[in-house]
Amino acid sequence: MIPYSSFLFFIILGILLLPTMILGIMGKRLRYYNVFVTIVVLAIIFSGGDEGFFSLVVFTILQVVLVKGYISYRQAKNSSLVFYIISFLSILPLILSKLLPILAVDNWASFLGISYLTFRAVQIIIETRDGLIKEQLSVFQLVNFMLFYPTISSGPIDRFRRFQKDEEKRWTPEEYKELLYKGINKIFLGFLYKFIIGYSINTYFIMNLDSIATSQFTNHLLYMYSYSLYLFFDFAGYTAFAVGVSYIMGIRSPENFNMPFISRNIKDFWNRWHMSLSFWFRDYVFMRFVLLMRKKKWIQNKMLVSNLGYVLLFLLMGVWHGLAIQYIMYGAYHALMMAGFNFFESWNKKHKRWPTGRAMTVVSIIITFHVVCFGFYLFSGRPFQ
Structure with a gap:
């Protein structure tokens, strides 16, 4: 099931997040229940029976080994060659996912969200190289950050230190109520953008351009403008969903659009x-x-x-x-x-x-x-x- 693509997904998500909202309003820690929700939602997303789930598991294990290994190494040494090798190995699955279809090979390396998971892992490696991350990270911290499901398929791309600060924070009832209010508002904004404006542009305009345009040039010109608007509202709607759900889970994921x-x-x-x-x-x-x-x-x-x-x-x-x-x-x-x-x-x-x-x-x-x-x-x- 593709995240945020159907009302069924939102119904399931609403049921799963209800305890999160209750815990937040009561001023309780959200971390452990959020982990349970993440596991359930990932199981739903990768329930298609294909190789996507297996690829995700192998990819996650590889990234955890590379990140933890490099952090241990960096605490004693700082070779540029080792940094480049570790970075390349971290990016390699993403490279393969792009190359295999071109080579007409079964794309076993690809799965939903591989790009954004790669960005998260590589960011930790780079910040470790720069000395911004010095302490050894637990497997729980790494997996929890990398597999944070609201933003797994198309971002936004969070930074580990910012994410960890929110993840460890115990929100007061007043603080969480404000987060919850913002999160719900963003979700409603996402419905407006993606399922009303974006859908209308695509269904009632782009798909009918042949009957609207009077010439080939006009057709392409109108397509250029309408596709640009559709792309924005569709993607901005998705982002609003991802950020809104993140807020409900107590994580202030970064914004992706600012009136571009x-x-x-x-x-x-x-x-x-x-x-x-x-x-x-x-x-x-x-x-x-x-x-x-x-x-x-x-x-x-x-x-x-x-x-x-x-x-x-x-x-x-x-x-x-x-x-x-x-x-x-x-x-x-x-x-x-x-x-x-x-x-x-x-x-x-x-x-x-x-x-x-x-x-x-x-x-x-x-x-x-x-x-x-x-x-x-x-x-x-x-x-x-």
Whole structure:
């Protein structure tokens, strides 16, 4: 059963979370009952009888062994080679899940949520390398963080130290009531976004474009805008569900969207769209690449280093979605847009040719909206059909 895809899932979830709400309102610890709920929900999600559950178990054991082994190693030594090997082994199942379909091999490595579980495990390894995580973590802590079910399939991507702080907290009745109120509001918002607005756009507009559009060009143009809006409402609705359920469980999972369609430029857009993913790639790919280039002094030009970082970042983000041409082109397109804006921003700081003020802010938002929509048009694969 796919999370948040049917009303049956919400009915089951409501029944399972009722004791959580009662415990929270009473000021009791939520940890142990939440573990029980997680086990039950994961059993429901992976009840299809395929290899997904077995792959999840093997993957989780592998990540726990790698993380615990590296934390033990890092307490005594700090070899870059060992760090890269452990990181590669942690990412390897995700790489295989992307490559096996291309090689026409049975995709035994893939299961629901493999990407987001990988991000969680690799983040712990990187933060251990950086000295932010020093103490040995228990198997319970690792598994509880990695398999936190509300966000398992499509995020948001939480950070271990932030998650652990909430997970260990004993919420007062007043604090939990506020969390519960916010969580329920987010769930209702998710229903509005995903099952009303998103569903309506897809069912009553996108699926009827052939009868609405008067030409092939108009068809593609209307599809570009409607698909962009559908993608936002569908994904933002899912995120609202995930965050809302997390709140009910006493975990303040991060937000994923902050009104992305009012972004003033492409950089601002990536600070508002799928924020947990873009911030993950920014912190653990882009920034590490830039710092490595500066430390090794392989490239002296700061602009070039920054733009190469954007190319690496967005090509990886595109390939992460899949190895199909539309995802690679989507990544390359955003790399080009970010590099172009990087040049423009630097040039404008010197020459100050781009006017400021409310009118120009509106113009900037309109331009950015169209740039973003064309990117989603590429992402949809429609131009390559």
